[in-house]
Amino acid sequence: MSRTTRLTGRGKGPRPSGRERRPGPPGPYALLPWLLLGLGAFSNLWQGETPNPWVGALGLLTFNSLYTSVVFRGFDRRRRESTTSYWLLAAMGAVTFSLAIGYGGSWLLFFPLLSLACGTILRGRWLGAGLFSLAVCASLVAVWRGDHASEPWTIGYGTLISGGVTAAILTLSETVMELRATRQELARSAVEQERLRFSRDLHDLLGHTLSVVVVKSEAARRLAPHDIDAAIAQVTDIESVGRQALTEIREAVTGYREGSLATELDRAGPVLAAAGIEAVIHRSGPPPAPQTDALLGWVAREAVTNAVRHSGATRCVFTLGSARGRVRLTVTDDGAGPGRPTGPVDGTGLKGLAERLAAAGGSLESGPGADGGFFLAAELPAEVREGSGRRGCG
Structure with missing residues (x-):
């Protein structure tokens, strides 16, 4: 990538030799x-x-x-x-x-x-x-x-x-x-952090998008023999999701993509409904600040992806609230499907989210719910400084 080339200095003139010349006196012979x-x-x-x-x-x-x-x-x-x-x-x-x-x-x-x-x-x-x-x-x-x-x-x-x-x-x-x-x-560290950010963004974007495509494809296959118009609507949604994914991938490559909690919650309803899951959203308190909202958008996206792929749930509840300068988003469902996370923070997506939130002064909890199912809880400061949790840790 051009970004990597700029950070490492490669591509501009010959590569320096392995033994750098010592500034000042060249050595003891002087x-x-x-x-x-x-x-x-x-x-x-x-x-x-x-x-x-x-x-x-x-x-x-x-x-x-x-x-x-x-x-x-x-x-x-x-x-x-x-x-x-x-x-x-x-x-x-x-x-x-x-x-x-x-x-x-x-x-x-x-x-x-x-x-x-x-x-x-x-x-x-x-x-x-x-x-x-x-x-x-x-x-x-x-x-x-x-x-x-x-x-x-x-x-x-x-x-x-x-x-x-x-x-x-x-x-x-x-x-x-x-x-x-x-x-x-520092240049090597910046390159590694950029690669980590890019890989995590692709995981979050493609994991969610492919899960939606699979769910809607299954819905279209089930509807096709009985209701061709409904099946065509699902196929149209698949096309829309694909186009949106292309846009998000381009934004991720250039490093300018930030999620939005409101956008992800709006998308969550149709996606979960296509998988046979009812989405329930509870909000309280003022809207989160832009950076906090962006990070919570990633949390909501990951929660929807896990619910669609692993849960086997019938109901998924999103609860957003704020108190004492902190904003908390909790996602719970009643599913216990095979292959879903069983530990506090398990899986590539959840690990990436935990590190992303930790860099912004927040935390992530996950695991089996008290009444069965699964819960995912993210907490962040009401005001997250610009760039926190994004480039620094992916």
Whole structure:
């Protein structure tokens, strides 16, 4: 259907690939170039300006390995929130403090890198507390060493900003991805709800219409040998019912059909009479609001369909009343035919009605009557908001 095409976005351009591109940073590889901040420390090792160069080289290799591992884990939520990630971050912190305190100078730039790694792993209040503490410690180490080319506060400021910006970008990236997933899920849900509405409308429409056609066809067959004019009248009714069904199906497909209690009760008399059932209608109180009236129209239609198909009844009573801001429609008959519902809510039609009314703040009861037969009782608020019980649940 065209409606489904619009909701799913199909039919407009090529289908997107299974792996969606992450908005913002495309992945952990975008954070690896920041390791170039360690070129100053590497230059010191290369030029022999660092005491115990093998210790420094081992520390540099360890730091780079830990940084790469932590950054890659930060882009996977399950791995990021694992205990291993926090241990790796702690080990990275220990290496950073050891190298910065031991060598100073260019090695102090490992503090911003450590902060960046913290921004990929930490979230919430731990992130703020961790970055602030790390920035303070970086400034104090820079003051204590006193051998960096820039002012000590710049080390602390760079440490604070690098982790904060990284965490903000990654959080925004994750939020956008979640919003995309939510939008796709809402589109799928809308399609499923539309399919459910369409299937229930067709069940209610065709079940009722075919039941009427069968009843009137049987009446025409019985009358044909004795009263040809009456038989022709029944056949004319069948034609009228068929045309009406075509109109209702078109309206159901476009999503604009709403039932009417008055219309369904007017149709109920001739349909039940053709099945040998007397229809009795009792009304009290003001007319229901339009949306309530439409939902009660579906209830009346389903009640007539069940009475014609299953009941074997001779009398069917419709009672409509209102009290305390609620409208109640009760349908009872004196039939106990084979195959009719026996539980509180049984059968596809009654289940669909129960869900339709529940979505509008109402309820549906059904089951064997106290004096035999069967009853169906629907209760709704006097004012049902527009669209309730229709598209939302079928």
